[in-house]
Amino acid sequence: MSGLHLLFPEVALSVMALGVMLADLFIAARHGRVLYHLGWIASIVALLLVGVTISDPARYQGVGTLWSVDPMSQFFKMLVLLTTVLCLLLGLEYEDLPPAHAGAFNALLLLSTAGLMFLVSAVDLLEAFVALELVSLSSFILVGFERSRSKSNEGAIKYFLFGAFSSAIMAFGISLFYGVAGTTRLIGLSRSLASNPVFLLAVLLILLGFAFKASIAPMHFWVPDAYEGAPTPVTAYLSIAPKIAAMAVLLRVFTILLPASALRLTGLLALLAALTMTIGNFTAFFQDNVKRLLAYSSIAQAGYIMIGIVAGNTLGLEGVMLYSFIYVAMNIGAFAVAQLVASQAPEGAGDRYGLSSFDGLAQRSFGLALAMAFFLLSLSGIPPLAGFIGKFYIFSAAVQSGHYWLAACAVVNSVVSVYYYMKIAYHMFFMPAPDQVPLRLGPYLCGGLAVAIAGVVIFGVYPEPLVASVQASAQYLP
Amino acid sequence: MTLSSCLLLSGALFLIGIFGALTRRNVIGILMGIELMFNAANLNLAAFNHFLHPGGVAGQCLALFIIAIAAAEVVVGLALVLAINRNADTVYVEEFNLLKG
Numbered sequence: 255m256s257g258l259h260l261l262f263p264e265v266a267l268s269v270m271a272l273g274v275m276l277a278d279l280f281i282a283a284r285h286g287r288v289l290y291h292l293g294w295i296a297s298i299v300a301l302l303l304v305g306v307t308i309s310d311p312a313r314y315q316g317v318g319t320l321w322s323v324d325p326m327s328q329f330f331k332m333l334v335l336l337t338t339v340l341c342l343l344l345g346l347e348y349e350d351l352p353p354a355h356a357g358a359f360n361a362l363l364l365l366s367t368a369g370l371m372f373l374v375s376a377v378d379l380l381e382a383f384v385a386l387e388l389v390s391l392s393s394f395i396l397v398g399f400e401r402s403r404s405k406s407n408e409g410a411i412k413y414f415l416f417g418a419f420s421s422a423i424m425a426f427g428i429s430l431f432y433g434v435a436g437t438t439r440l441i442g443l444s445r446s447l448a449s450n451p452v453f454l455l456a457v458l459l460i461l462l463g464f465a466f467k468a469s470i471a472p473m474h475f476w477v478p479d480a481y482e483g484a485p486t487p488v489t490a491y492l493s494i495a496p497k498i499a500a501m502a503v504l505l506r507v508f509t510i511l512l513p514a515s516a517l518r519l520t521g522l523l524a525l526l527a528a529l530t531m532t533i534g535n536f537t538a539f540f541q542d543n544v545k546r547l548l549a550y551s552s553i554a555q556a557g558y559i560m561i562g563i564v565a566g567n568t569l570g571l572e573g574v575m576l577y578s579f580i581y582v583a584m585n586i587g588a589f590a591v592a593q594l595v596a597s598q599a600p601e602g603a604g605d606r607y608g609l610s611s612f613d614g615l616a617q618r619s620f621g622l623a624l625a626m627a628f629f630l631l632s633l634s635g636i637p638p639l640a641g642f643i644g645k646f647y648i649f650s651a652a653v654q655s656g657h658y659w660l661a662a663c664a665v666v667n668s669v670v671s672v673y674y675y676m677k678i679a680y681h682m683f684f685m686p687a688p689d690q691v692p693l694r695l696g697p698y699l700c701g702g703l704a705v706a707i708a709g710v711v712i713f714g715v716y717p718e719p720l721v722a723s724v725q726a727s728a729q730y731l732p
Numbered sequence: 733m734t735l736s737s738c739l740l741l742s743g744a745l746f747l748i749g750i751f752g753a754l755t756r757r758n759v760i761g762i763l764m765g766i767e768l769m770f771n772a773a774n775l776n777l778a779a780f781n782h783f784l785h786p787g788g789v790a791g792q793c794l795a796l797f798i799i800a801i802a803a804a805e806v807v808v809g810l811a812l813v814l815a816i817n818r819n820a821d822t823v824y825v826e827e828f829n830l831l832k833g
Contacts, residue, residue: 429773
C-alpha cells in the first residue's frame with residue numbers, strides 16, 4: 255500500500271463517522287440534535303483537511319496504489335463535503351426523521367460522503383467499485399430512513415433493486431475488463447485494447463454502473479421514486495453529491511485515462527447526454543409534486559453536465575467542474591425552500607409537496623419566494639445568475655469540439671425547461687394565498703439558504719474568481 | 733476444465749440472473765437473480781485469474797471483495813423488505829404503487 259497518507263482526509267472522515275455512531279450510544283434520544291451538529295462539524299473538519307492537501311501539494315498529492323490525489327479530485331471532494339454540510343443543516347430543520355436514530359443517520363451520511371471522496375480519486379476499478387458500493391449501501395438505508403412512512407419504504411426498495419441490479423452488471427463488466435486487460439488499474443492501459451470487442455463490452459457494462467449513480471438515461475428510472483420517498487435532506491444530498499462524483503469519475507475515465515474518442519464511444523455518450531436531458535425535461539412538464547419535478551430536473555441537469563464529458567477538451571473539463579459547483583448551490587437552495595414550504599403546508603391539504611403548497615408564497619414570505627425564484631431561474635440558465643455561466647461554458651465546449659447538434663439540443667432543452675420551472679414561480683407569485691401567515695425560518699436552514707443564494711447570485715454577477723479557481727483545479731495526475 | 737467452459741457457465745449464470753431479476757414479481761426472487769449475477773462475475777474473475785493471469789492475485793482479491801459486498805447488499809435489501817412488509821404487508825413489486833407520476 256503505497257501512498258496511504260494521500261488519503262488522510264477520507265480516513266479521518268470515516269473515523270469521525272464511526273465516532274458519531276458511537277456517540278449515539280452516550281447521548282439521550284431527546285438530545286439527538288447534538289449529533290447533527292457533530293455531523294456537520296466533522297464534515298467541515300474534513301473540508302479543512304482537504305484544504306491542507308491543496309495548500310501542500312508536494313506532500314499530499316500524488317498517485318498511490320489505487321488512487322490518484324490531484325487538484326481535480328480535491329475540487330470534487332470539497333464540493334461533496336460542502337453538499338454534506340448543507341444537507342445536514344437541512345436535516346436539523348427536518349422534523350419527520352426519527353430522533354432516536356440521529357447517530358445512525360449522520361454516520362451513514364458521512365460514510366457515504368467518505369465513499370464519494372474515495373470514488374473521485376479512484377484510478378482502479380477495485381477501489382471505484384468498493385467506494386461506489388459504500389455510497390450505495392449507505393444511501394439505500396438513508397432513503398428508507400423514515401421507517402414508518404410507506405412512501406419512504408417504497409422509494410428505498412425501488413432504489414435498492416435498481417442499485418443492486420446495476421452494481422451486479424458493473425461487477426460482471428469489471429470481471430471481463432480484468433480478463434482482457436489483466437489488471438483492474440485504469441492507468442497505463444495499452445491502446446491496442448480499444449479494438450477488442452470484449453473490452454468494449456466491459457467498458458459499456460461499467461459505464462452502466464456509473465450511469466446509475468449519475469442518473470444518466472437508461473438507468474434513470476429509480477430517480478423520481480427514490481427522490482420522492484426519501485426524507486428531503488437526503489433527496490437534496492442524493493440529487494447532488496453522488497451525481498457529481500459519478501460525473502467526476504466518468505470525466506476522469508473518458509477524457510483522461512481511456513479517451514472516449516479512442517474507444518469510439520463519443521457518439522454513444524453524446525446520444526446518452528441528449529436522451530438524458532430530453533427525458534428529464536419533457537417528463538418534468540407533467541409533474542405536480544415539487545420533489546418529483548426537481549427529480550426530473552436533476553436528470554436533465556445530469557444531461558447538461560455530461561455534455562462536458564462528451565466534448566472531451568479542456569473547456570469541457572472546466573465546464574463540468576464549474577457546472578458541478580453551481581449545481582450544488584442552486585439545487586440545495588431549491589430543495590431547502592421546498593422542504594420549508596412543505597413543512598408548513600396547511601393541514602389536510604393532501605400532498606404536502608404538491609405545487610399548491612406554493613400558492614401565494616410571495617404574499618406570505620416575499621424573501622423566500624424571491625430566493626426560490628432565483629434558484630429556479632438559475633437552474634433554467636437565465637443570464638444574470640450563476641446557472642447561465644455554467645451552461646455557457648458547457649455549451650461552448652460542445653461547439654468547440656464540433657458537437658453542434660448536441661449544443662443545439664441542449665439549448666432547445668434549456669428553453670423548454672423554463673416552462674416547468676416557471677410553473678412553480680407562477681404558483682408562488684400569482685396564485686392566491688390560503689392565509690397571510692409568514693413562514694417560520696429556522697436558523698440552520700436560513701444559513702444554508704444564505705450560502706446557496708450567495709453562490710447563485712455572486713458567481714452569476716461576478717464569476718471571475720470561480721472561473722479562476724476552476725482553471726487552477728483543472729489539473730490531473732498522472 | 734478449460735477457460736471456455738468456465739466462461740460458458742458464468743455467462744449462462746449471468747443471463748439466468750438477469751432473466752430472474754427482470755421477470756420475478758417477488759422481491760426475494762429478484763434478490764436471488766441479482767446474487768446469481770454477482771456470482772457469475774466471481775466465477776469469471778477466478779477463471780481469468782487461473783487461466784490467463786496466473787502470476788497475480790488481483791482477480792481473486794476482487795472476487796473476495798465482491799463476495800463481501802454482495803453479502804452486505806443482501807443484508808440491507810432484506811432489512812428494507814422487512815420494513816416494507818411491516819407497513820404494506822406485501823413482497824410483490826407490482827403492489828409497490830404509492831409513488832408514480
